[in-house]
Amino acid sequence: MTEMVRLDRLAKRFGPVHAVEEVSFTVERGEVLGFLGPNGAGKSTTMRMLTGFLAPTSGTASVLGHDVVEDPIEAKRRIGYLPEGAPLYGDMTVLAFLRFIAEMRGLEGAQGRQRLDAAIARTQLEEVVHRPIETLSKGFKRRVGIAQAIMHDPPVLVLDEPTDGLDPNQKHGVRQLIGEMAEDKAIIISTHILEEVEAICTRAVVIARGRVVADERPDALKRRSRYHNAVRLTLNANLQPVLQPRLMALPGVRGVETVGAVNGVATLLALPEPGRDIGHPIADLIRESGVAVDELVVEQGRLDDVFRDLTMASSAH
Numbered sequence: 511m512t513e514m515v516r517l518d519r520l521a522k523r524f525g526p527v528h529a530v531e532e533v534s535f536t537v538e539r540g541e542v543l544g545f546l547g548p549n550g551a552g553k554s555t556t557m558r559m560l561t562g563f564l565a566p567t568s569g570t571a572s573v574l575g576h577d578v579v580e581d582p583i584e585a586k587r588r589i590g591y592l593p594e595g596a597p598l599y600g601d602m603t604v605l606a607f608l609r610f611i612a613e614m615r616g617l618e619g620a621q622g623r624q625r626l627d628a629a630i631a632r633t634q635l636e637e638v639v640h641r642p643i644e645t646l647s648k649g650f651k652r653r654v655g656i657a658q659a660i661m662h663d664p665p666v667l668v669l670d671e672p673t674d675g676l677d678p679n680q681k682h683g684v685r686q687l688i689g690e691m692a693e694d695k696a697i698i699i700s701t702h703i704l705e706e707v708e709a710i711c712t713r714a715v716v717i718a719r720g721r722v723v724a725d726e727r728p729d730a731l732k733r734r735s736r737y738h739n740a741v742r743l744t745l746n747a748n749l750q751p752v753l754q755p756r757l758m759a760l761p762g763v764r765g766v767e768t769v770g771a772v773n774g775v776a777t778l779l780a781l782p783e784p785g786r787d788i789g790h791p792i793a794d795l796i797r798e799s800g801v802a803v804d805e806l807v808v809e810q811g812r813l814d815d816v817f818r819d820l821t822m823a824s825s826a827h
């Protein structure tokens with residue numbers, strides 16, 4: 511494992527506002543780190559400090575060992591940044607804009623052309639290179655933003671809400687691109703879209719009120735959910751009164767919720783006591799009782815539920 515990014519007790523105050531209180535984490539090569547938190551938690555401020563756009567009040571950030579304050583040019587060489595909303599020069603064509611970025615990065619001659627072509631190919635912008643940026647769809651504009659971030663082939667990418675405002679197909683395209691680039695880079699994406707974390711992140715760092723409240727793999731985070739190992743059953747609503755009391759009487763079952771009853775079909779959710787496996791006992795009960803159940807699913811857990819618990823708990827302080 512190669513450590514690519516290190517944040518050590520990074521903090522930022524704007525006058526009386528403690529935007530970031532204390533954030534520490536490291537990111538290794540190959541990781542896609544989802545940086546999560548409610549609005550105003552300090553995600554953008556943290557990313558702006560890491561990318562050298564904002565000076566920290568205290569603490570340090572470094573990229574492949576280069577401190578972003580002490581050694582800003584070397585740190586910036588190793589980082590590509592897609593700012594929130596990806597501001598672009600709208601009246602320039604895609605090609606003119608990306609050429610300008612390549613020049614700014616000091617990429618010239620054959621190497622410059624090769625990097626330009628690679629960035630365009632990677633983000634699949636070939637068909638729109640001669641169009642003014644302002645005439646593009648949001649999905650294409652975002653890809654132009656990503657193309658400028660990867661122009662110098664940086665080992666670290668910082669993407670602030672890369673799929674925000676995109677339609678489902680565009681979201682899918684951008685996520686796929688991030689996944690493809692992840693292998694030899696360290697990628698940090700901020701998002702409040704939890705399905706995104708499940709889809710592409712290998713790790714999730716959750717912040718609330720400027721502090722890290724969780725740093726785990728997404729599946730581990732999901733296991734903290736009260737719905738982890740819950741059993742969802744759908745059956746004819748007439749059979750609910752037969753099955754429900756028996757479910758509630760099973761050892762390990764903490765409670766049974768009715769999720770819905772639509773068109774004569776009831777959906778029940780049996781919740782386990784912490785650490786209990788109730789899937790097998792419930793399957794046995796159904797077999798023995800002979801009650802016809804249409805579907806039985808053991809839930810993995812729900813990130814939205816965990817996210818709410820983590821971020822609400824800390825805002826109560």
Ligand SMILES: Nc1ncnc2c1ncn2[C@@H]1O[C@H](COP(=O)(O)OP(=O)(O)OP(=O)(O)O)[C@@H](O)[C@H]1O
Nearest residue numbers: 524527528529547548549550551552553554555556
């Ligand atoms: N330049 C600034 N001056 C004063 N306060 C600021 C400034 N930038 C951010 N803040 C405040 O710092 C806090 C953290 O903001 P930040 O934009 O980092 O949050 P965020 O987690 O990125 O939120 P969002 O999800 O809404 O983008 C907020 O309370 C915000 O109002």
